Amino acid sequence: MILVKMHKDGVLALCDENLVGKKIEHDLLQLDVTERFYKGEEKSKEEILTLAEDAATINIVGEEAVKFAIDNKIVDEGQIIYIGDVPHAQVFKIQ
Numbered sequence: 001m002i003l004v005k006m007h008k009d010g011v012l013a014l015c016d017e018n019l020v021g022k023k024i025e026h027d028l029l030q031l032d033v034t035e036r037f038y039k040g041e042e043k044s045k046e047e048i049l050t051l052a053e054d055a056a057t058i059n060i061v062g063e064e065a066v067k068f069a070i071d072n073k074i075v076d077e078g079q080i081i082y083i084g085d086v087p088h089a090q091v092f093k094i095q
Helices: 045-054 063-071
Strands: 002-006 011-016 023-026 029-032 057-061 081-083 086-092
Touching: 002 045, 002 063, 011 045, 011 063, 023 081, 029 081, 045 063, 057 063, 063 086
Parallel strands: 011 057
Antiparallel strands: 002 011, 023 029, 057 086, 081 086
């Protein structure tokens, strides 16, 4: 399940539910998947796409969330980085 949280400052967080609350580390990279930032609620595909259109920045963590973002052209596959075996991407929109 993908959890979705829209922050007041236009930042959208998309995250695989099983990663919330974990700290992901590999070499010099570290990502804290904090509940405060990433723990949102499940939304429909249409709701996620609407939120993504309105977001200024999108943080995407996890296999399911990243696959959704690639499949729906929110992010290009070449923009994905891996922290260990966990895919992560950030999208910044110039408005």
